[in-house]
Amino acid sequence: MTLRDHLIARITAEGPMRVDDYMATCLLHPTMGYYTTRQPFGQLGDFTTAPEISQMFGELIGLCLAQTWLTNGAPETFTLAELGPGRGTLMADALRACRAVPGFLEAAEIVLVEASPALQDQQRATLKGRAGTWIANTAQLPKGPLYLIANEFFDALPIRQFVRVGQQWRERHIGVQDGALQIGLGPALPQPSLAHRLEDTHDGDLVESCTAAATMIADIASRIATFGGAALIVDYGDWRSLGDTLQALERHETADPLAQPGHADLTAHVDFEALADAAAPAAYTKLAPQGVFLERLGITDRAQKLATASKGRALDAHVAAHRRLTHPSEMGNLFKVLGLYQNGKTPPPGLEP
């Protein structure tokens, strides 16, 4: 049975399913889900992420968190956490760079939040024996100072979609018509959680919401507010999203999200305003474009240093990677960084209060 057959059988038996349910099933079905069955990253996969483009990304993120730890008085033990570590590349690069920060690695307890058992195995292999703990969700994060990174994690969380009709909303559902998956609309209902979206939308506009993201941010922010620490959230999206951003990517090409369930990566843009709203009682920074953030952290100096050690094709690839991460027409503007930190403390380097 394919995942498509499974979804059609389920919808036929139980009725149309919500977009968040569809997305979660496509990505994380235990035997047929995208992340559970595939190796999605890199040239041969479906998409490439910043840490897979250059080691500089993980190095600078690691040093940014380490500097925040120092500024906060270098607590003797703390959790160094990553959400959705993929192949484990970012964490490995961060740990290598942070060897230069006395005491940091000795104080760090590494915790990785990863839903896919296959990717957990890969992360274990990449981190080569460096002790870590794997947990399934942010509710299990230890209670203590927390320094956390999430790159391209929140875009993978399941969203719901609503179309405005007057003062009410019709939720988008996935149904079955003539044996094929099809988008449809549920009945018009009031949605108290979307009250603020009545201010900036018109009839027919589509808005998205992501309950899982708000729950996870609340878990993280409560630890930072109580015990200290910081979080860096890097993803594509903007402050308050509008319109349908559900996207499927297969072999680096966009695809129809309903065409091949479980075969394509499914993501949605991150609504950073919704994350910031969920972050009380911690403080949050202004949203910074990834390119600006990395430049402020000194990526150009690091790129020049690395350039002296390579030549020929490797040097060309290195120069291209620097550009890809930072240039406004590549990832520099599309990707944004939001920092969370403890009220009254200094925000992480590269970000403004």
Ligand code: SAH
């Ligand atoms: N951060 C990595 C990978 C991003 S892909 C990088 O930058 O390369 C998204 C990652 O989040 C994958 O590791 C995926 O398995 C994980 N993931 C997706 N949904 C999840 C969920 N609900 N809970 C935990 N991990 C999840």
